[in-house]
Amino acid sequence: MKLLPRTASVLALLTAAACATTGGNDAERRFKADLTTLASDAYEGREAGTRGYDLAVDYVVAQFRQMGVEPAGEDGYLQDVPLRRAYRGAPGTALATFEGPDEDLTLTDREDFLLDAPSLSDPGAEDAIATAEGGVVFAGYGIDAPSLGIDSYAGIDAAGKVVLLLQGAPDGLPSEEAAHFQSTTTKIAAAAARGASAVLVLGSAAEETPEMRARMARYADMPANTFAGRDAGHEDVVTGHLSGSAAMRLFEAAGEDLDAAATPDEAGRIAAIDLGGTMTLRAEGRFENYTAPNVVGMIEGSDPELKGEYVVLSAHLDHVGIDDGEHAKGADVIHNGAMDNASGIATMLEAARRFTTDEERPRRSVLFVAVTAEEKGLLGSEYFASNPTVPQGAMVADVNLDMPILMHDFTDVIAFGAQHSTLQDIVAEAAEGMDVTLAPDPVPEMVLFVRSDHYSFVKEGVPSVFLFLGFSNGGEQSFRNFMSTHYHQVSDSPRLPIRYDVGARFAELNYRIAKAIANADERPEWNRGDFFGDLYAGDEAAVGAD
Template sequence: MNVKPALLAALLVTVATPVYAQEPTFDPDAVRAHVTFLADDLLEGRDTGSRGYDIAANYVASQFTMMGLKPAAPDGTFFQKLTVREARLDGAPKLTLTFGGKDTVLSDTAQVLVRPSLGDKAVTLDAPMVFAGFGFDRPDLGFDDYRGLDVKGKIVVVLTGFPKGMPSELGAHLNSDKAVMAMKRGAVAVISVPTNEDTARRPWDKRVAISDGPSKGWVGSDGKAFSRAPGIKASITLNPDAATPLFAAAKKPLAKILAEADKKGGRPKGFALPGKASLTLASTWKDVISENVVAMLPGSDPKLAGEFVGMTAHLDHIGIHGKGEDTLHNGAMDNASGVATMIEVAKAVAKDRPRRSVLFAALTGEEGGLIGSDYLARHPVAKSDLVAVVNFDMPVLTYMFSDVVAFGAENSTMGPIVAEAAKKAGIKLSPDPMPEEGLFTRSDHYRFVQQGVPAVFMMTGFAGPGEKAFRDFLKTHYHQPSDDLKLPFNWDAGALFAKVNYFTVLGLANGDERPKWYANSFFGKEFAPGAAKADAPAK
């Protein structure tokens, strides 16, 4: 038996369970131990459905066992199993734009990117095109991009992102809902054209580099992959250079449209595009079994034990893929660091036995589109009431942070609890420093929000050295093989991140009242219209 010294050290550290006082001390070496194990090469990047992911899942289950937590899956284990479908392109798709009496055939990834289909192995489309601005169809919110447009049976062309100046969380939500809005209008496919801002943040060559991965989705009992927009048969991204002639033929220069979208409040109007688009697309499917690792801690107060506070962190990463010498994506920061801090918070909370019950979940499939969280949110393992979710995802632990950003906190009475937790931990709260990234909709907590559950997701902040460290990580290491244990981890920062989340979870689990959406919260009104609301605090 050949056990690596680093792995052996990790296992030895995790076996030691300290006895906490009322306020636990979080051990940086314990965080380090978990990350060391989960980000080791032996786990091969923890891709959903892989052997490496299963090893990681068993590791987390062993930690839950050591804490004395109860298995929460329906079969009496820690593993909520689900089938995940992976769709990959079978050959190169072909998009033909017909306008001005000519056919322009686009099949090179330098011009167009087409996602594999989870719904149909073969897709053939031939339809007119309509430009719909940012593609927002919410007149009740002042966004009427489809006004005067007939898109039934047609392909909708939209800009990526959302208008500048919008509240970032609302913009991120509407951006993630574009396919649904297009489907409800009768569209059959969506073509996205990146804005200038989007291109600056993610140049086309970077889009191409990450485009070779499969589409993924959980499979229902009917054998079909779940989709929120089943009527949309294809999702296409068009290089602005390739889109320019099409807009020119409509006598609507794309450069002017993109310049308008670059202005604060800029919202280009829609119009019919000339000609038509034809698409042929073939996909192959592979179904794999994966699991959410779920455990519960019963509440100590009989009156509140039927209410659950959820703690979530995604366990998966993106595995082995790409070209070059190193193709193994260890995911040390994304999200071994989040799982590690969640485990340490769980260990402390289990010792405290709070009034409400707590559900702990290490989730699969986040990188494939928040799959495990969507499955758990729609197939809850606890038949009791989930009242709040605290999500741990990719705290950047290369610096000692002095602030955190709490996404979602301003939408519910979770906000004051998070503020008090930050104060107890000796740090401050800061507003979203990267609204253009739309982070609120890009992690697992959001699937619970969509089921009406208030949620918060914290990330390490930008104060002091934070902005440079965070942006450097995103630019250089995010979803790259270099996200590994060679990064300059500050394990004391990991302990501090655990501390602020511990105070948050404990505040939620011990509060006299369950969290409530604020009456003026868009998300509360959108996803929990019948739930009791609280008055928003005065500004």
């Protein structure tokens, strides 16, 4: 492909977008222009940190300027995110030994164990070494949840210890809470809060097939995606994975049996065990540092008392880029990301246009945030939510726009997250006004509540909602066909049978939700007793709190 200079390319693409479509109403034409432009080959799949992503940034900035949305980043519309690829050290450089009560072990790097590259907050750091030495404790699933009656650390002291944890979460938890607790990030944070020096998650000996070992070897050479400072609260904690067979040997060396230890009692509890002995760990890492910006625009509120509060509309701008594997000559290698997530950005831009053409400005201010690196682990939204360009605590709600699959005329939507707060009633009223019903989550096993950018705002205590098109009126067929055939494939392109009229209608619904939040007398509140509200915002932020 012949590449134009960045500025010339953007100007050409903006001109093409302005003349892209005929037919349909204005909103439908604008939606199609935005989506087909961002999902064109010229944007090269929009991977964060690439030229194609930079072109997408320029496009969104140009649209914000054109519609009169004010800059609200740190540098105009932009907020640079200090992204990082963290690579493990060369094979054999990591160390893991155990001096047990019954036996001493020296474990083999990348066969018995795999340590993560260390974390450092310095955005300019190029390498790091981390070490840990201490006694060894086993803490089941590593859950600290008094509200659910679970304390995996009961009876042991984890301070200064190497903590061994099971993968996953116990049976019987609600799907969203289970997804939260089975996250390795959650497990590490809980152990670090108790003073752990290291956390190793245990594999299963039954899964140690040759194919699994080959996948592990490939995984060991892949970088972890993060941003500098992401793990600032526990940078000194060594983390990694211990194979199931190595874990069994370690337990035996400590005079214990892993299978027995990991089996729940009649009450469903797994008892914590102090294994004694001393474990020594050493990890090395090297870093590739780069930046990719979030794009932040604002419409200032009109109410002198409320304009200092902000309703956020978020959508991720990035996708997965160009496939650099081996392909036949002339094969399509660009992942255009039409549904994922040019459709979400087009929704956000159209909602912004609706706000800018309203006769009256909203009472609260509205932020439009196109976030980077969602595909690398919700990094851009996590960075913005924890380092907002507005005062911390001033964001009252997030309305997230991610991958609406626009191939059927929707009659229902799933409002992920709304049930946790007073947003439920706001969303229901807006939907009813457009003859749309709210449906329960049809795929709870996918735990979508914790898999998109709104969850970054939830973790900062901000009530959030993420609308997904429902399964009625052909929605289930559209969803399952897209996920099985086009998700993260080169076929997710404007060649799909996209309903741009549906896209414009979806944008209208999200605009109405955001406008209702912005104009309400009171900011949204978490429901009293809600697990996520209590966890991240505290009781004082709940409905009915004194």
